[in-house]
Amino acid sequence: MSKRKNKPTTDSRAPAPPKGLVSARDLHKTYRMGAVSLEVLRGVSFDVQAGEFITIYGHSGSGKSTLLHLLGLLDEPTNGSVFLEQDDTSTFSRRRRNAIRNRDVGFVFQFYYLLPELSVLENTLLPAMVEHSTLAWRGKKKELRRRAEEILVELGLGDRMKHRPKELSGGERQRTAIARALVNQPKLLLADEPTGNLDSKTGQKIIDVLVRLNREHKQTILMVTHDEELAHQLGRSLYLKDGRLAKT
DSSP states (O other): OOOOOOOOOSOOSOOOOOOSSEEEEEEEEEEEETTEEEEEEEEEEEEEOTTOEEEEEOOTTSSHHHHHHHHTTSSOOSEEEEEETTEEGGGSOHHHHHHHHHHTEEEEESSOOOOTTSOHHHHHHHHHHHHSOHHHHHHHHHHHHHHHHHHHHHTTOTTOTTOOGGGSOHHHHHHHHHHHHHTTOOSEEEEESTTTTSOHHHHHHHHHHHHHHHHHHOOEEEEEESOHHHHTTSSEEEEEETTEEEOO
């Protein structure tokens, strides 16, 4: 893990105080490959309010996925900070960051990352199992199983709970991944190109699922896409270009 440098920002003004559910403040990310440095993010700042559906769009290589990984605490910025409900996550211990990733943040990726040997229901329950100790899991297993089943039914997978991933279509696999992301009732759902591995018709069904989650359950969603037209259809959209937020 690279050490963070206290590099001064080029903006002489003090950064605005964080507000909302999640805040990015002057995020920079540089990857070093031998003698070569690749600056992916170059000072990104914005706030995500609870209940928002935000899309981040831009061309390949613009830094979209890197930004999502920083906001989800999968990686750390070279400079700048990510705030969760006004708390600076750079001060968190590794244990606390791991707990937040599992409990408060749900992840949906382009590739589903389902365990092939587990059923749909078992894949959905994985984050809940990680969240609880063996003793606590035994005490809450029925309650958590019921929650997972309710989510799967809502996502149209009620008759697929015992199936394994190889028996599912691409859309069903992605809906299973969404169910898994939701089982711990996260504050923030991060979706990285969730339709990128699907045909347009199936992809639209996934978008419809996310929109419904946001509108009916007030689920906060931050989604990355390369599709500008789609981005403008879904709540607030941010354009990322060459590692910076830019005007369209």
